[in-house]
Amino acid sequence: MxxxxxxxxxxxxxxxxxxxxxxxxxxxxxxxxxxxxxxxxxxxxxxxxxxxxxxMQNAPDLVVRRVDSGGWASLPIDTGLSAARGVPGVIGLTPRLWGVVSGPEGPVTVVTAGSLPDSSLLDGIAPPAAGQAVVGQGVSPTLPGNRLTLTARAAIAVEITGRFPPDTSLATVDLVWLTEKDARRLLGIPSGQASDLAVRLFRREEEQAIQADLAAAMPWPVRITDRSTSALxxxxxxxxxxxxxxxxxxxxxxxxxxxxxxxxxxxxxxxxxxxxxxxxxxxxxxxxxxxxxxxxxxxxxxxxxxxxxxxxxxxxxxxxxxxxxxxxxxxxxxxxxxxxxxxxxxxxxxxxxxxxxxxxxxxxxxxxxxxxxxxxxxxxxxxx
Incomplete structure (x- = not known):
């Protein structure tokens, strides 16, 4: 009507x-x-x-990196884990292996399985084998056969076997996921050492208060970044x-x-x-x-x-x-x-x-x- x-x-x-x-x-x-x-x-x-x-919801509460007179330095895994476990409030520790290397179109970030910003990124993706890589949407191959050349302490060529989902592009656009062996050879980090230490806390709201105790427990100078600061x-x-x-x-x-x-x-x-x-x-x-x-x-x-x-x-x-x-x-x-x-x-x-x-x-x-x-x-x- x-x-x-x-x-x-x-x-x-x-x-x-x-x-x-x-x-x-x-x-x-x-x-x-x-x-x-x-x-x-x-x-x-x-x-x-x-x-x-x-x-950032699933990012580590704290990230501990060793520093020396030359800047960032790799940290001994066993020593770092032993020191961090003695700090009250720490419930999870993950040694991470990653670094920035030269890619075909500029710098890219090489990571291993434990170094990804969010473990849920691994869902539905087949992990790379030796000589293989899973890459972000912004990484392009440069050699025939879908192969990618990376250069840092050493130069390697890997085959691209998968890509991270498009809805993770903000975090993964320049990531290259390699096996630990390939990453260590490329970055020049020996076995038993890591790039940094990801820390999970019992209470996230204590991430600011616990940093002083965590830094004091380490046998070398460290720089600690909390999730809230990164999110901010x-x-x-x-x-x-x-x-x-x-x-x-x-x-x-x-x-x-x-x-x-x-x-x-x-x-x-x-x-x-x-x-x-x-x-x-x-x-x-x-x-x-x-x-x-x-x-x-x-x-x-x-x-x-x-x-x-x-x-x-x-x-x-x-x-x-x-x-x-x-x-x-x-x-x-x-x-x-x-x-x-x-x-x-x-x-x-x-x-x-x-x-x-x-x-x-x-x-x-x-x-x-x-x-x-x-x-x-x-x-x-x-x-x-």
Whole structure:
């Protein structure tokens, strides 16, 4: 019943739009572009923060690295484990073997099974055998037969037998997973030594307090990094991205102001036509309803197109890496998959931020114009 009541008015509004198709297309493009640019930046900042937070959930509570006068140094595994076990609150210790080496297109991070940032990354992936490697989405082979050349203390060529899932790209894009033997030969770290020590605590909230006891227990100088500090560092990067996003939003808001101003000017130019409609028996409510239908016929598709395009640019893996390069000015992350938690709220906020001022401008200017006396409105002109 409600649809039958409003359908004739919607058809009339569509015919009114056809009188000026170029104006309608220009308004459609302006609204869609405004929503797309603003929503893309806001969605990317939110998705970056959410994805990093998810990946950090299973990270070690503390990471202990040995230092000497030359910088980082490998640590003896047995000595490190023995010292750390005596610290109250420590419930898990994992010696990790990893390092940064030269890859075909720049530095890559070599890891072994115990050195991955999240053990769940191993799910469904066959571990590499000697001479094989599992790599991130950003690592490309350079030799025939899908073989990869790596160089550090030694040079080795390994066959790529698998890749980490796209939804872990933020943590694994430059990772190369090797067997322990291949990693030790490449990094020059002898058996019985590790790059660092990953520590699990009985209470995560004690990660700050326990660092002094853990450092004192070690027989050599160490540097300890806690999970909260690492998470804060990633959160800060997302916030900085969000700050640059706000700089992009400012011109978008100015564009919205121009659109609203154009709508007000257009409605003022239709006073004579509204006066004619009232002289034919239309009520003020009819005219306002028709103008709102005209606005919705243009605005709703524009908002949907802008929001859908922005969502695809951020959460569709083939395009998300391009978006990351565009917004951060960094490198392309192929098949980047970001966490979409919280995206719906941002889409609703964008719809309200753009749609409500636009509809309010249409409603108020139409109401003011349609309330005039039909005779004076007919004399006002011009006709549009």
């Amino acid at each position: 409600l649809a039958n009541r409003h359908l004739p008015m919607a058809i009339w509004a569509a015919r009114e739009i056809q009188r000026h198709p170029g104006r309608a297309l220009l308004l459609f493009a302006a609204l869609a572009s405004l929503v797309f640019l603003t929503a893309t930046h806001l969605l990317f900042s939110q998705a970056l923060d959410t994805t990093w937070a998810r990946l 560092r990633y959160h800060t990067r997302a916030v900085q991205t969000g700050a640059s996003t706000m700089l992009a939003v400012i011109p978008c808001l100015l564009a919205l102001l121009l659109i609203v101003t154009a709508v007000i000017a257009e409605n003022r130019g239709q006073l004579a036509r509204q006066g004619l409609l009232k002289a034919m028996g239309w009520t003020t409510a009819d005219i306002v309803r028709m103008q709102l239908f005209k606005a919705l016929i243009v605005a709703l598709p524009a908002l949907l197109v802008g929001l859908a395009t922005a969502y695809g640019m951020v959460f569709w893996p083939p395009l998300a890496g391009v978006t990351a390069m565009w917004i951060t000015g960094g490198t392309h992350l192929p098949a980047l998959a970001l966490d979409g938690h919280g995206a719906g709220l941002i889409l609703l906020e964008m719809t309200a931020m753009v749609g409500l001022p636009y509809l309010a401008a249409v409603f108020l200017t139409t109401l003011r114009g349609a309330a005039n006396d039909p005779g004076s409105a007919l004399q006002a002109g011009p006709w549009n």
